Amino acid sequence: MDRLGSGIAGGRLAPADYERNFSDLHPRFDRHEALVAADRCYFCHDAPCMTACPTAIDIPLFIRQISTANPLGAARTIFSQNSLGGMCARVCPTETLCEEACVRHTAEDRPVEIGRLQRYATDIAMETGRQFFARAPETGKTIAVVGAGPAGLACAHRAALNGHTAIVFDAREKPGGLNEYGIAAYKAADDFAQREVDYLLAIGGIEIRNGHALGRDFSLSDLTRDYDAVFLGLGLAGVNALGLEGEDLAGVDDAVDFIAALRQAENKADVPIGRRVVVLGGGMTAIDAAIQAKLLGAEEVTICYRRGKDQMNASEYEQDLAASKGVLIRHWLSPKRILGRDGAVAGIELDYTALRDGHLTGTGETGVIACDQVLKAIGQSFRASGLGTLAMERGRIVIDEHCRTSMDGVYAGGDCTNRGEDLTVQAVAHGRDAADAIHRHLAAAGQPAVAVA
Numbered sequence: 356m357d358r359l360g361s362g363i364a365g366g367r368l369a370p371a372d373y374e375r376n377f378s379d380l381h382p383r384f385d386r387h388e389a390l391v392a393a394d395r396c397y398f399c400h401d402a403p404c405m406t407a408c409p410t411a412i413d414i415p416l417f418i419r420q421i422s423t424a425n426p427l428g429a430a431r432t433i434f435s436q437n438s439l440g441g442m443c444a445r446v447c448p449t450e451t452l453c454e455e456a457c458v459r460h461t462a463e464d465r466p467v468e469i470g471r472l473q474r475y476a477t478d479i480a481m482e483t484g485r486q487f488f489a490r491a492p493e494t495g496k497t498i499a500v501v502g503a504g505p506a507g508l509a510c511a512h513r514a515a516l517n518g519h520t521a522i523v524f525d526a527r528e529k530p531g532g533l534n535e536y537g538i539a540a541y542k543a544a545d546d547f548a549q550r551e552v553d554y555l556l557a558i559g560g561i562e563i564r565n566g567h568a569l570g571r572d573f574s575l576s577d578l579t580r581d582y583d584a585v586f587l588g589l590g591l592a593g594v595n596a597l598g599l600e601g602e603d604l605a606g607v608d609d610a611v612d613f614i615a616a617l618r619q620a621e622n623k624a625d626v627p628i629g630r631r632v633v634v635l636g637g638g639m640t641a642i643d644a645a646i647q648a649k650l651l652g653a654e655e656v657t658i659c660y661r662r663g664k665d666q667m668n669a670s671e672y673e674q675d676l677a678a679s680k681g682v683l684i685r686h687w688l689s690p691k692r693i694l695g696r697d698g699a700v701a702g703i704e705l706d707y708t709a710l711r712d713g714h715l716t717g718t719g720e721t722g723v724i725a726c727d728q729v730l731k732a733i734g735q736s737f738r739a740s741g742l743g744t745l746a747m748e749r750g751r752i753v754i755d756e757h758c759r760t761s762m763d764g765v766y767a768g769g770d771c772t773n774r775g776e777d778l779t780v781q782a783v784a785h786g787r788d789a790a791d792a793i794h795r796h797l798a799a800a801g802q803p804a805v806a807v808a
């Protein structure tokens with residue numbers, strides 16, 4: 356159905372096209388492919404790939420285990436450091452992390468395919484339902500985790516392994532955070548995010564309460580009063596506004612909302628998409644929104660970014676992926692106003708930009724791109740509510756290297772904090788480390804005082 360007579364409609368493609376377009380981006384290696392890929396590893400003793408991984412997975416060890424036909428052993432090695440190793444194998448920008456650091460990444464050679472090998476091992480383990488770790492005896496302590504995204508889930512899982520009970524509160528209907536609502540559909544095909552949550556919960560000791568929002572249904576002081584420790588993995592719930600004329604027109608949407616609707620749609624053909632779509636931004640969200648707009652059947656998709664190719668947050672691999680799907684990326688263009696007709700988007704006027712004395716400025720030249728949908732991917736922000744006097748820096752929760760906040764007994768991790776990159780694997784590392792710090796804290800608090808002579 357057309358929206359306001361614009362080109363925005365659902366159901367542009369045949370059902371088989373939707374199925375093909377949103378299937379797995381990189382299907383899993385078969386056994387032979389995995390053995391060949393594993394054989395390329397030099398098993399470096401000071402493996403730089405491992406240092407580049409925020410969760411410090413022992414990469415040479417798990418690759419050796421695959422090469423000796425022991426994928427379950429490999430999965431154990433991976434999960435011991437990263438309980439969401441299956442999702443990370445699918446979504447990690449390995450080209451800027453472990454694979455970039457791989458010693459085989461040279462002009463003449465190519466890195467070992469670490470991400471795909473990780474997926475091979477973790478998929479096999481999850482399909483067999485095999486759990487590798489048993490929970491420590493119950494400690495009687497209960498930890499409140501707010502946010503069931505990668506940070507909260509990793510924290511809850513490690514806390515449960517340490518013998519505590521974790522109660523996870525999340526404002527949304529389903530757990531998973533951006534794994535469920537944000538990651539591109541072709542990276543987490545076949546409902547992988549929920550399958551991974553089920554796999555994590557199978558160890559026991561974790562209860563998820565959806566539809567419970569901090570700041571609306573309870574406050575931080577309620578949690579510090581009722582629980583032995585608190586972990587905040589709130590992500591970035593706010594989206595930045597353009598602040599431009601025409602932003603309220605029908606057809607101007609936040610890219611994260613567009614992706615969330617797409618991820619939740621029973622039938623991709625029901626998701627309305629423009630004929631000519633402009634995506635504003637230069638990060639992973641812009642690339643994912645643009646590719647998925649194209650896969651939904653948009654005829655033209657153009658990413659407009661206000662700086663040059665080298666300044667884009669999206670990696671070169673992601674930029675190439677977008678280009679391979681027919682997305683046009685245009686640099687040095689900054690939105691000036693959105694043009695409308697009959698209440699809906701009809702085009703966007705942009706300023707040409709340039710760097711002068713290190714500052715980004717308009718050149719005075721403008722141009723117009725005709726379009727019927729604009730997707731804003733210009734960044735997200737942390738929406739703090741119910742946090743009392745918790746220390747913040749540049750709009751995010753301040754944490755130290757043990758994920759401690761300024762409040763005793765309150766820990767935080769992932770995108771809502773001021774440490775590390777906004778990546779799934781970083782959130783997992785924070786959640787895990789916070790759970791271990793909480794465990795040490797609770798153990799120390801339970802020790803009898805030692806009399807000093």
Ligand SMILES: Cc1cc2nc3c(=O)[nH]c(=O)nc-3n(C[C@H](O)[C@H](O)[C@H](O)COP(=O)(O)OP(=O)(O)OC[C@H]3O[C@@H](n4cnc5c(N)ncnc54)[C@H](O)[C@@H]3O)c2cc1C
Nearest residue numbers: 502504505506526532533568569590769770777778779782
């Ligand atoms: C479109 C998009 C694509 C991305 N693609 C990739 C990718 O391919 N690879 C990659 O590594 N990273 C990617 N990222 C980044 C990655 O998704 C995040 O870094 C990661 O999800 C952060 O995890 P988190 O647990 O901190 O937050 P989130 O995943 O955002 O989870 C936070 C959870 O907290 C809940 N919550 C928020 N406020 C409250 C409240 N007041 N009360 C209760 N619950 C609350 C939310 O409902 C949510 O479930 C992408 C991000 C976006 C937006």
Ligand code: SF4
Nearest residue numbers: 396397399404457458
């Ligand atoms: S750096 Fe590359 S070759 Fe060396 S251990 Fe890591 S994956 Fe193997």
